[in-house]
Amino acid sequence: MTNTARAMTRVAGVIGLALAASLALTACSTDDAGEGPDKLTLQTSWLPSVQFSGSYIADDAGYYEDEDLDVSILPGGPDVANDAVVAAGNADIGLTNADNVARANAEGADLVIVAAGFQKQPFAILSAPDDPLNKPKDLIGKRIGVPSADTALLDTFLELNDIDKSDVTVVPVGFDVAPLVSGEVDGLVAFYTEQPTAYTAATGEKGVTMLVGDYGLDVYAQVYVVRRETLDDPDARDRITRFLKAEKKGWGDVVDDVQHAVDLTVETYAKDGGLSAEQQLAQATLQLDLLTSPDTEKHGLFWISDDGIKRNIATITALGISGADASMFDTSILESLADTK
Amino acid sequence: MRSATLTESLALSETSRIIDDERRRVRLRARRTSLRRAAVLVVIVVALLVVWQLAADLALTRLGVAASPLSIVRSIVDDAGLYLNATAVTGWVAVRGWVIGNAVAILVAVLFVQIPALESLFLRLALVLFCLPLVAVNPILQLTFPADTARVVLTALSVFFTTLVGAILGLRSADGGPLTMVRAWGGSGVAGLRFVRLPSSIPAVMTGLQVGAAAAVLGAIFGEFIGATRGIGVLLINGLMGLQLDRIWSIAVIATIMAAVPYALFGYLRDRLAPWGASISTAAPAAGRRASRGATRVLRPLAWAAGSVVIVLAAWWAYLAAFDVSSFVGKSPTDVLAYLTSVDDAGENRAAIAGALGTTLLHGGIGYIAGLTVGVTAAVLFVQFPVVERIVTPVAVAFRTVPIIVIIPVLILALGRGLGAVVAITAIVTFFPTLANTQSGLARVPIDGINLMRSYDASRWTTLWRLQLPYTLPAIFASARIAVPSALLAATLAEWLATGDGLGHYIVGSRAESDYAGLWAGAAVLTVVSLIAYSVVSLVERRVLSTYSPTHVS
Structure with a gap:
């Protein structure tokens, strides 16, 4: 009995040691605390690409440094839950969509949107030019490819436009454009800047895109989101304010010089991603449609208007997410930055 | 008498000459056969490549299905730096995860074999780890550890179980004769481990390491799905997004080579170190226990199973507590x-x-x-x-x-x-x-x-x-x-x-x-x-x- 007990203790010790050793092997040292710029972590929503080029410019041109910030830009990916990364405190600020924020909040997170990178919902229905889907009614009788995470989006889109679900054949797809190229589907739920570009590259033809945002499903996208407690802490709030100031400047540069944003992305920040410069340029150009709006002309990039908030809440409610109201937006930081460009 | 001996010795030398000749002939034939085999192999591989090239050129590439061998080679040569870099990054994660996963697996296997009670309680936990869907594990690990650590842990997890099972079976494969001998001579459990079990486990462990190589590459690539700036997985995702056939197929070829090289290496090492063979496959299933009678026969396994369930649930809670996983996610x-x-x-x-x-x-x-x-x-x-x-x-x-x-x-x-x-x-x-x-x-x-x-x-x-x-x-x-x-x-x-x-x-x-x-x-x-x-x-x-x-x- 005691023998077994002793053996067990030894075993536990050995396992503990092994675990400690393996963790020590993999952990990287993070304890270079002390004076220096304030550290801040930004969780982006996908692998490095021109979609985040504003942040790359802010980093490269020293805009973060000017604000006394040391920003780590974390890559996202297909299996990253950005909202959760922020909610769990692993990043200070994250990029996601307004409806995702509402979902996270409905599940117990307390996230607040402080800026809107994309003024429009970038989701679109992409179709082939010889069989175009120009308006919602065109979807009737068609086969539409939908990625795993976006089923609810298409359902709501159909509902808002009075189309019976049974009139559309939903085909589950992944995140590539192949099913449309091969003719397996007639339309594809796509990201406005991504799949249309890939489609053109693959077929040599320009696909037809219908933004779901133009037909009732409009939310802010690529929003900057923080935990509410971050805003309640004056120091943390100040860091976020300085960050957004630098970030806004970076994105301003993107709007002014798309080619530079593409070069910096392809040659530096995403240089190991094997991205095609032409496809990135096409994406960056399309992206301008999302970055700018009448609101941003007047108040500067990232702007969140009262109308916009109303539109967002209406869409979010239509998506069947409960509990969303205007408190999930905080425009005070943007207002304080309204003069800067 | 004497002449008889002479005849005998003559006959003997004659025989030995014949034997020598025969030996030489056999060796020559063997060499010729292996040469012929190699030639056949080369011909087959070349034929397959030609068929692939033709199919790709005629239809597959146009249909968006497959890149041709030549375009894959071209892609790899043109972007050699890119691929090399990605291979190094992903390879380094794979190697660390592989080493840690295997080391822990072998250690745990030794503990299980030396202290059977541990096996009865914890083997199911190990099996649970093996059965966990990667799709779910990945985001949870990402939220628990820094990205690099999360990737290494994922890789170690994907390697762990097969090596564990292999090592347990290997360590047990010598039970019976030799081990009884050590005991009879008064050897301790440690002596049995050192002189009998460890040596006889070599082939099975090597097979585990071999199979683990492919699992490690899978884990390391999949680990990049939780966000990475470099690596094979990054190239794969970007290739898919941009529908770059050359990229996707080149990655498939490179990932296969990454897994195949260590696979071949450990296969070779196993045959060198332990030519007597025996692999995971032929060893007896781990569960073969002494049969007991009546009620205990049902009750004992049930008790162990219940114990295992408690341990699995406790491990679940312990993970959430130990790593302070946010209650939003955990x-x-x-x-x-x-x-x-x-x-x-x-x-x-x-x-x-x-x-x-x-x-x-x-x-x-x-x-x-x-x-x-x-x-x-x-x-x-x-x-x-x-x-x-x-x-x-x-x-x-x-x-x-x-x-x-x-x-x-x-x-x-x-x-x-x-x-x-x-x-x-x-x-x-x-x-x-x-x-x-x-x-x-x-x-x-x-x-x-x-x-x-x-x-x-x-x-x-x-x-x-x-x-x-x-x-x-x-x-x-x-x-x-x-x-x-x-x-x-x-x-x-x-x-x-x-x-x-x-x-x-x-x-x-x-x-x-x-x-x-x-x-x-x-x-x-x-x-x-x-x-x-x-x-x-x-x-x-x-x-x-x-x-x-x-x-x-x-």
Whole structure:
């Protein structure tokens, strides 16, 4: 009995040691605390690409440094839950969509949107030019490819436009454009800047895109989101304010010089991603449609208007997410930055 | 007298000359045969490449299915720096995860074998880790550790179980004779370990390390799905997004080489270090215990099973507590139970999970059975018609080591997104290990047995049915057992990346909707089902082996 007990203790010790050793092997040292710029972590929503080029410019041109910030830009990916990364405190600020924020909040997170990178919902229905889907009614009788995470989006889109679900054949797809190229589907739920570009590259033809945002499903996208407690802490709030100031400047540069944003992305920040410069340029150009709006002309990039908030809440409610109201937006930081460009 | 001796010695030298001649001739013939074999292999490989090139040029590339060998080579040469860099990054994660996963597995195996109580309690925990769906584990690890650590942990997890099982079986393979000898001479448990168990476990451990190489590459690539700036996985995702066929296929080739090189290396080392053979496949199943009588026979395993369940649940809670996982993301067993039974939508949740589970079981089940059947049949055909073996083996070896994460996109391109693609994927992960195990099992049938059958003038098929197959049953079952979780894992990956249904979709969809209780519930249900299926196969295995192959049980 005691023998077994002793053996067990030894075993536990050995396992503990092994675990400690393996963790020590993999952990990287993070304890270079002390004076220096304030550290801040930004969780982006996908692998490095021109979609985040504003942040790359802010980093490269020293805009973060000017604000006394040391920003780590974390890559996202297909299996990253950005909202959760922020909610769990692993990043200070994250990029996601307004409806995702509402979902996270409905599940117990307390996230607040402080800026809107994309003024429009970038989701679109992409179709082939010889069989175009120009308006919602065109979807009737068609086969539409939908990625795993976006089923609810298409359902709501159909509902808002009075189309019976049974009139559309939903085909589950992944995140590539192949099913449309091969003719397996007639339309594809796509990201406005991504799949249309890939489609053109693959077929040599320009696909037809219908933004779901133009037909009732409009939310802010690529929003900057923080935990509410971050805003309640004056120091943390100040860091976020300085960050957004630098970030806004970076994105301003993107709007002014798309080619530079593409070069910096392809040659530096995403240089190991094997991205095609032409496809990135096409994406960056399309992206301008999302970055700018009448609101941003007047108040500067990232702007969140009262109308916009109303539109967002209406869409979010239509998506069947409960509990969303205007408190999930905080425009005070943007207002304080309204003069800067 | 004297002349007789002379004649004798003359005869002797004559004999030795003849023997020498014969030896030389045999050696020459052997060399010629192996040369001829190599030549045949080269011809076959070249022929396959030419067929591939023609098919790609004529149709496949235009259809967006496959890049041709030449364009793959061109892509690799043109972007050599890019690929090299990515290989180094992913390789470094794979190597660390592989080393840690294997080291811990071997350590745990030694502990299990030396202190059997530990095995009874903790082996199921290890099995649970093996059955956990990667789709669910990945985001949770990402939220628990820094990205690099998360990737290494994921890789270590994907390597751990197969090596653990291999090492346990290997350490046990010497039980009986030699170990009794050590005990009889007053040797301690440690002496038995050092002089008998460790040396005799070498082949099985080496096989584990070998199989682990492919698993490590899979883990390291999949680890990049939680966000990375560099690596093979990054190139793969970007290639898919941009529909760059050359990129996707080059990655598939490179990932295969990454897995195949260590695979070949450890195969070679095993044959050098332990030419006496014995691999995971032929060793007896771990469960062969002393049979006890009456009630204890039922009660004891039940008690151990209950203990294991407690340990698994405790480990679940301990993980959440030890790493201080945020309650938004980390859901405990009680949360999952509530999700399935007591929350408002519990009924809907159960129905949704049950429906998704049905789909996943269909995907996994069809592929699993098809993979097993075709795998065994192919191995039998190989033994019966060696020509077939020579043609198929190069392809089989390549496929054996392709990490599924790169097979999936390629198969989707080729087969579309229907049931066919998912079934093909699950069939492939089942097929190749089954083929390899069955082949090596068939190769190990004692020559005496075959000679006996021959002397009775038994037909080829009688020999197969009466001798070879019964001898190979343990190998077939070993692969059937381990293929259960692999088939379900592959099904969930394919459901996420291709078909968008089943539990793979449910788990990813829950994550996308921040419904973490749903994610944990989906993962828990899949794990439990995977465990049950594994146990059912083990049960059938024990039944069948105790009837047909008594020597292999206990």
